[in-house]
Amino acid sequence: MKIVFTMAIPEELQKEFAKQFETDKTYYTDNLENFPELKEVDVIVTYGSDLTEPLIQAAENLKWIMVYSAGVDSLPAEAITRRQIKVSNVRGIHAYPMAEFVMAYLLDDVKQLRFFSSAQQKKTIRVRTSRS
Incomplete structure (x- = not known):
């Protein structure tokens, strides 16, 4: 599984994540539009505001979007539904x-x-x- 995080994750947490979870590859970027491996990722971990319909279409292997906020209103719902991509969020975090x-x-x-x-x-x- 290939995962990309689109928010700043401290280096110590990146190391902890690598210890606890087996992934084929874990990426960290602050700009999905210029992310060359987008086509290959299975999971995007994001705050949600950076996802657009063209990015969803470009992420050909995408199966799951994890949103690090309670709201998912800014996501391109139609593109996500059409592709049957799973979406989870941190409902109740506050x-x-x-x-x-x-x-x-x-x-x-x-x-x-x-x-x-x-x-x-x-x-x-x-x-x-x-x-x-």
Whole structure:
């Protein structure tokens, strides 16, 4: 299997990938349009915004696109469907950070952190009588 990554992957992760997964060849490029081995690759790992219909057509051996983002709206869906290329993404990747963000704002509101932070900066002690 031949895989091409279209995003910057640190060298230590490239080495780790090579240790963990057997591939015929793994490529790293930041420009698929000028990538000479595109015709031969089986898998493209990308953020998705760099894939166009002509690139999909040029990748004659392509079987799978792994998108490193939650959304796949920018992909040329018709060309992918026509060729029956599998697509996977990182759906739910932001679930925990979003939940943490919501919890932080809930705690901020319930514990009135902005009110007390403001009072602390002004070096005042005030009793809050309402929540507005």
